[in-house]
Amino acid sequence: MSEKALRWIINIAGIVCLYAFLAIRFLPLFNVILLEKYIPEYWENTKWGELYYFNFIKHFRENNLPDYIEKYRFTEKHPDLQDADILSFGDSFFDFSRMTTFPEQLSDSLGKKVFYAREDEPLTYLEENKYTNGRKKYIIYETAERFLHDRFEFPQKSNYVEDNRSLLKRSLTAIRDFLFIDDTELLYSQLLNRSYFTTHIYSALSTIKFDVFGQITTTTPKYTLDYDTPWLFGGIQVGDTPRSFYYKHSQEEIDNYCDNIKKLSDSLKEKYNLELIFIIIPSKYTVYHTLINKDEYNNFIPRMYLALKERNIPVIEIYNEFIANRDKQRLYYGTDTHWTEEGLHIALSKTLQIFDTICENKYYAGIDTANDKKFNN
Amino acid sequence: MLFNSLEFIIFFPIVVALYFAISPKYRWILLLLASYYFYMCWNYKYIILIALSTIIDYIAGILIYRSEKKKLRTLFLLASLGTNLGLLFFFKYFNFFGESINFVIDQFNIFKSYHVPYYNYLLPVGISFYTFQTLSYTIDIYKRERSPEYHFGKFALFVSFFPQLVAGPIERSVNLLPQFHKDFKFDYERVKSGILLMCWGFFKKVVIADRLAEYVNEVYNHAPDYHGLPLILATLFFAFQIYCDFSGYSDIAIGSAKIMGYDLMTNFRRPYLAVSIQDFWRRWHISLSTWFRDYVYIPLGGNRVAKWRWHFNLMATFVISGLWHGANWTFIIWGALHGIYQSSAVLSKKLRGKINDTVGLTSSPVTHYILQIVFTFILVIFGWIFFRANSLGDAILVIKNFFVFDGVGEINLFRVPADFSIALVSIGLLLFIEVFEEHIQLYEKLQQIARPVKWVVLVVLILCVFTLGMWEEQDFLYFQF
Numbered sequence: 131m132s133e134k135a136l137r138w139i140i141n142i143a144g145i146v147c148l149y150a151f152l153a154i155r156f157l158p159l160f161n162v163i164l165l166e167k168y169i170p171e172y173w174e175n176t177k178w179g180e181l182y183y184f185n186f187i188k189h190f191r192e193n194n195l196p197d198y199i200e201k202y203r204f205t206e207k208h209p210d211l212q213d214a215d216i217l218s219f220g221d222s223f224f225d226f227s228r229m230t231t232f233p234e235q236l237s238d239s240l241g242k243k244v245f246y247a248r249e250d251e252p253l254t255y256l257e258e259n260k261y262t263n264g265r266k267k268y269i270i271y272e273t274a275e276r277f278l279h280d281r282f283e284f285p286q287k288s289n290y291v292e293d294n295r296s297l298l299k300r301s302l303t304a305i306r307d308f309l310f311i312d313d314t315e316l317l318y319s320q321l322l323n324r325s326y327f328t329t330h331i332y333s334a335l336s337t338i339k340f341d342v343f344g345q346i347t348t349t350t351p352k353y354t355l356d357y358d359t360p361w362l363f364g365g366i367q368v369g370d371t372p373r374s375f376y377y378k379h380s381q382e383e384i385d386n387y388c389d390n391i392k393k394l395s396d397s398l399k400e401k402y403n404l405e406l407i408f409i410i411i412p413s414k415y416t417v418y419h420t421l422i423n424k425d426e427y428n429n430f431i432p433r434m435y436l437a438l439k440e441r442n443i444p445v446i447e448i449y450n451e452f453i454a455n456r457d458k459q460r461l462y463y464g465t466d467t468h469w470t471e472e473g474l475h476i477a478l479s480k481t482l483q484i485f486d487t488i489c490e491n492k493y494y495a496g497i498d499t500a501n502d503k504k505f506n507n
Numbered sequence: 508m509l510f511n512s513l514e515f516i517i518f519f520p521i522v523v524a525l526y527f528a529i530s531p532k533y534r535w536i537l538l539l540l541a542s543y544y545f546y547m548c549w550n551y552k553y554i555i556l557i558a559l560s561t562i563i564d565y566i567a568g569i570l571i572y573r574s575e576k577k578k579l580r581t582l583f584l585l586a587s588l589g590t591n592l593g594l595l596f597f598f599k600y601f602n603f604f605g606e607s608i609n610f611v612i613d614q615f616n617i618f619k620s621y622h623v624p625y626y627n628y629l630l631p632v633g634i635s636f637y638t639f640q641t642l643s644y645t646i647d648i649y650k651r652e653r654s655p656e657y658h659f660g661k662f663a664l665f666v667s668f669f670p671q672l673v674a675g676p677i678e679r680s681v682n683l684l685p686q687f688h689k690d691f692k693f694d695y696e697r698v699k700s701g702i703l704l705m706c707w708g709f710f711k712k713v714v715i716a717d718r719l720a721e722y723v724n725e726v727y728n729h730a731p732d733y734h735g736l737p738l739i740l741a742t743l744f745f746a747f748q749i750y751c752d753f754s755g756y757s758d759i760a761i762g763s764a765k766i767m768g769y770d771l772m773t774n775f776r777r778p779y780l781a782v783s784i785q786d787f788w789r790r791w792h793i794s795l796s797t798w799f800r801d802y803v804y805i806p807l808g809g810n811r812v813a814k815w816r817w818h819f820n821l822m823a824t825f826v827i828s829g830l831w832h833g834a835n836w837t838f839i840i841w842g843a844l845h846g847i848y849q850s851s852a853v854l855s856k857k858l859r860g861k862i863n864d865t866v867g868l869t870s871s872p873v874t875h876y877i878l879q880i881v882f883t884f885i886l887v888i889f890g891w892i893f894f895r896a897n898s899l900g901d902a903i904l905v906i907k908n909f910f911v912f913d914g915v916g917e918i919n920l921f922r923v924p925a926d927f928s929i930a931l932v933s934i935g936l937l938l939f940i941e942v943f944e945e946h947i948q949l950y951e952k953l954q955q956i957a958r959p960v961k962w963v964v965l966v967v968l969i970l971c972v973f974t975l976g977m978w979e980e981q982d983f984l985y986f987q988f
Contacts, residue, residue, distance in 0.1 A: 133695040137527070140698070144524020147517045309544070310551055318513035335974055343925035351922060 154317035155308060163325040174198035174228050179465030181362040184349040186323060186333040187340045190360045192465040198227045202234035203246050211259055214245030217404065219252045220272025223411045226468040232272075235478050240485065250281050253288040253394070256402055268488075269404040270446075270481070271394075274467075275413045275431060276364075279372040282387040286394045352415065354422050359464040361422075367415040375415050378428055388437040395443055407484060408438060409446040409477065411469070414462040417452050446484055451476045508548040510759045511713050511978070518545070519763060526767055531690035535661050538668065538767075545669035546633075553631045556594060561666045563590045564641045568655035568662075571648045580649060587645040595638045598631055603834030633673030635831055639798055641666055644680040646802060653681050661687040670764040674756050676774040676794035683769070691768025701765035703953075706968045708758030713976030715933045716752035718926055719744040721977075723895065725920050730901040734908035736918050742905070745895045746888050747934050750778065753792070777941045779887070782879035784848040787887060795831070799824050818853070822846035832894070837902060841893040848886055929975060 153159040161167045169175050175198055176183060178191045202208055203225070211217070216236070218224060224232045225248050233246035249255045252269060273281055295303070311317070323332050339345040346353065352363040370376050372383065395406035410431055419425055431449040438445045452461055452473070461473035469477070508514050522541045526534055547554050567587035574580045605623035612618050644665070647653045656662040665684050671677075726733050726741035733741070757774035764771045774794050781787035788796045807820040822843065829842015862868075868875040896902035919927045943949060953961060 133693065136695055136698060137693060140520065140527065141524050143520040144528075147520040148524075150517050151521060306551065310548060314514050314548070315512055318517060322513065339974060343923060343929065345923050345925065348922070 150318060150321055153321060154314065155311065160317075160321065163321070163327070165324055165326050165329050168320070171201065171204075172198055172227070173222075174226065179362070179463050180467060181350050181364060181465045183323070184364075185340075185347045185362075186329070186336040187346065188333055188337045189340070189355055190350075190353070190362050190465050192359055192463065195463065195466070196228045199230070201225060201227045202231045202237075203248070205234075207234065207237070209243035209245050211245055211247075211256075211261055212264070213243055214267070215242040216240070216244045216268050216270065217252075218244055218246045218270040218272065219249050219255070220246075220270070220409075221248070221250060221274050221277060223274060223468060224248075224272045226474075228463075228466075228468075229471045229474060232474055232478065235474065236270075236481060239478065239482055250277070251286055251289065253286055253397055253401075254290045257288045257290040261402060263402050266403045266405065268407055268485075269398060270407045270409060272409045272411065274411045275416060276366050276373040278387060278410060278434070282390040282394075283372075285390045287397075352419075352422055357421065357464075359460075361418065361464045363415045363419075363422075364413075364467050367413040368419075375413065375419060375427060376425070377430075379430055379433070381433075384430075384433050384437050388434065388441055388443075391438065391443060392441045395441075405444070407444045407446060407481075409448070409481070410434060411477070412449050412452055414467060416449075417456050417461060420456075444484060444488070446477065446480045448477050448480050451480060508545050510756060511709065511717075511976075514548065523766055527693050535658075535664050535687055539660055539664045542664065542667040542669040542672060546667065546672060549632050549673075550629060553629070556598075556631050556634065557637060557667055558663075560591055560594070560637065560641055561663045563587060564645055564666070565656070565659055565662050567645050568648050569657070571645060572655045584645055584649045588642065591638045591642055595634055598628070598634055600830075600834045602626060636675045636677055637666055637672060639677050639795075639831075640680075643677075643798060643802060647680060656680070656684050658688075668764070668769075670760040670769075671771055674753070674760070675792075676757055676760065676772050677798055678771060678794070682772060686769050689768070694768065697768065698766050701762045703965060703968075704762030704765065705759050706762075706965065706972060708755045708760075708762060709972045709976070710968055711751035711755030711758065711937070713755075713972060713978060715930070715937060716748045716755060717977035718921075718930050718933070718975075719748040719751070721922065721926070722920050722930070723748055727895050727897065727901070727905075730896065730904050730908075734911040734913075736912070737920060738905055738909055740918065742888055742892055742895075742909075744930070745891050746779070746884075747937070749891065749894070750775070751937070777945055779884055779938075780880055780941060780945050781883050781887075782876065783883055784845065784852060784886060787883055788845075795828070799828050803827060818850045821849045821853075825849065836899050837893045837896055840899065840902070841890050844890050844893065848890075933975075 149159070153163070157168070157170070166176055173180065177195075178193075179195060182190045182192070209215075218233045218236070224246060226232075230238075231246070233244045237244035247255055250273065252271065293300075322328055347365075349365045350362045351365050352368050354361045366373050368375055372379065391406075391408060398404040398406055412431055416427060416431070419427075435445055435447055435449070455461065455472075455476060459472040460470055461476070462469050508518065518541075522537070525537055529537060543554055543557075546557060564587055567583050570583040571580050571587075574583060602625055605625060608623050612622065644653075644656075648655055656665065661684065664687055665678075665680060668678075668683065723741050723745045726737050727745070730738075754775040761771045761774070772794050774792060776790040776793065778787055778790040781790050804820055804824040807823060808816060809820060810817045812820065823846075825842045825846030826839060827842070828845075829838045829840070832838040832841070860869075863875065868878065892905050893899075893902045896905060921927050921930075940949065953964070
């Protein structure tokens with residue numbers, strides 16, 4: 131190869147890399163070269179389950195996944211924070227839009243305005259959005275099992291700080307954030323894995339590595355191909371950290387989480403007249419590890435239920451129902467972290483039961499489930 | 508920014524393309540901006556430490572050089588040393604010494620009301636490296652071995668040059684600074700050999716070191732759970748992990764600088780083929796060992812003093828070297844152990860000669876040579892136990908359980924079983940190349956083979972890096988120093 135050719139290669143590489151440098155900073159440039167476009171807030175805009183996109187091994191392409199639909203929180207139907215009858219906060223389970231989302235179905239079932247925010251710190255959110263202390267309402271807090279440790283290892287408090295910075299400071303911060311963006315590595319890898327030019331090569335290489343060496347990324351270390359549909363499990367769920375199936379939580383840890391949930395419940399009650407209802411969505415591995423092994427579960431969720439009840443926090447108990455139905459129904463997608471319509475329905479019916487109990491006890495005047503036909507069917 | 512990150516793989520070609528596109532007159536500006544950006548990607552706030560060190564040493568260098576009176580020169584030197592070592596001590600050693608003092612206070616029940624506070628802050632990446640680099644600059648001026656750099660921008664670039672900023676090689680100003688005044692033209696051979704060296708560095712880092720890390724971490728992070736073969740294997744693997752990790756980093760650093768025209772010093776020369784511990788230190792982390800030789804060992808008197816003092820100098824140098832590697836007793840013990848090795852080698856020289864004569868090794872040079880390599884390797888490996896162990900207690904436990912073989916149990920502890928074979932084959936390939944290279948100039952041999960074969964070698968290497976590499980982020984071990 132001549133010197134001239136090498137110079138050309140370096141120049142072209144420089145231009146391509148400069149494009150990548152800018153692309154992760156400007157969404158339109160980013161999307162131009164992606165095979166499957168990235169739409170903010172709609173991570174479900176993928177052909178296969180999200181876990182496939184961690185390893186790109188073609189055996190884990192689960193077919194016939196429903197397309198995403200418009201998210202409830204962006205629809206006209208979604209009520210204003212102040213107007214809502216029920217508030218709900220949570221992570222991706224409540225926001226998973228390959229089906230009508232949980233808050234929307236709850237709203238339809240109860241005939242009440244259910245507000246939803248994809249937030250895990252309600253105190254911060256409520257203060258930031260200037261929620262005023264009005265009539266007594268319910269707030270459902272949803273957390274995936276694996277995130278509970280991160281959210282309640284320490285007490286939650288409002289972290290809202292009004293932005294009083296000068297224009298100069300804000301501009302400097304904007305420049306800094308432009309240059310030193312978070313998740314650079316993740317964005318570059320998305321660009322590499324999912325671009326028109328590289329995704330098929332990347333997928334082919336990953337598949338060869340898997341077929342020849344059995345190599346699979348640590349983000350999806352457990353899997354099975356022994357069933358009609360492939361099954362993949364996220365790395366966080368199967369490690370030995372407090373977020374995982376195998377971690378042995380001490381009673382002190384369980385008590386600490388529940389004390390912090392209780393503190394959150396008290397603060398919501400005191401500041402906003404909101405009654406907390408708690409729901410933990412079991413990890414897919416917690417429910418379906420039996421497809422792979424007979425490993426013993428650390429019993430985290432049942433222990434949490436017990437400790438939450440000791441503190442008089444209403445909790446929507448779906449764990450036993452999920453275990454009882456796991457063989458009869460498919461409660462999670464094989465290559466996605468999230469639940470299926472069946473899984474959601476179990477959670478929804480359990481939630482309705484809670485409201486039913488509450489209303490029977492005249493605990494909550496805002497909802498009259500006893501007279502709601504939908505409830506009693 | 509890590510070398511084994513996509514961020515660097517995107518960043519570097521942009522810098523190189525711009526570097527050759529702009530006038531040589533302005534290249535230092537580009538490199539300085541790129542170097543600061545490179546560091547700030549890790550933590551933008553800590554760039555202030557590099558800037559501070561740059562300003563102080565720039566001024567100190569000029570003042571030391573211009574001062575006629577020795578007292579004044581010494582004063583300026585002390586100001587520079589005080590600032591640099593002060594920052595290093597505060598960020599790297601304060602908590603370690605504080606905890607040690609608190610331990611003594613608790614144990615002996617003295618000064619009960621006083622406790623040294625603990626500061627919870629990040630250790631600035633590369634602080635040990637750039638601090639030593641700037642120290643050598645002011646000391647050299649003090650010793651009248653060089654004149655100061657008057658171009659502030661180029662001096663700032665010397666302190667922060669991104670290929671070697673965070674993990675060396677620790678460059679000497681006499682080597683690196685003059686290169687910033689040269690205009691490098693695009694040199695086909697240099698660029699090509701730089702790319703090849705970078706690829707080899709990536710291979711060592713992501714294919715070998717990061718793969719071995721999985722095994723080593725599993726065993727050493729659960730030391731009480733293992734004995735016998737897994738411990739021996741993990742220790743052997745650690746020897747290759749740390750070598751491939753650090754020498755891989757050095758190769759990427761040297762290769763990337765080479766592409767742009769700069770020569771950085773060699774940092775590793777096949778250390779596991781050393782025939783003695785002294786030889787090992789001539790081959791391992793050469794930029795650091797020569798730094799300690801020139802700025803600690805020789806100023807202490809080296810070997811031109813009374814015998815007891817010579818041994819003291821050796822011990823002191825190696826203990827300080829251990830401490831340089833980390834604020835932990837395990838590193839100090841590791842350093843002391845190498846000091847003991849060196850002293851013992853000096854003391855036993857005659858005895859070893861006699862033994863060699865008696866058993867006939869003197870007349871069998873090849874066997875002697877191989878035995879020397881094996882024996883040195885065993886000594887080095889023993890030291891690595893202290894270096895890698897999470898605590899002194901763990902290190903002792905590892906040594907105690909090293910030869911306990913009851914119930915061997917599982918040996919392949921890799922998550923993906925095939926990684927065991929890949930690891931062994933990669934180590935075999937590495938050793939093969941190193942032995943080959945020890946006796947012939949491998950790169951020159953490569954030059955002689957046909958061009959298509961050369962390209963095949965390069966493409967295979969790149970493919971191996973991408974397909975067999977562990978690309979999930981793993982820090983370079985030496986970042987912690």
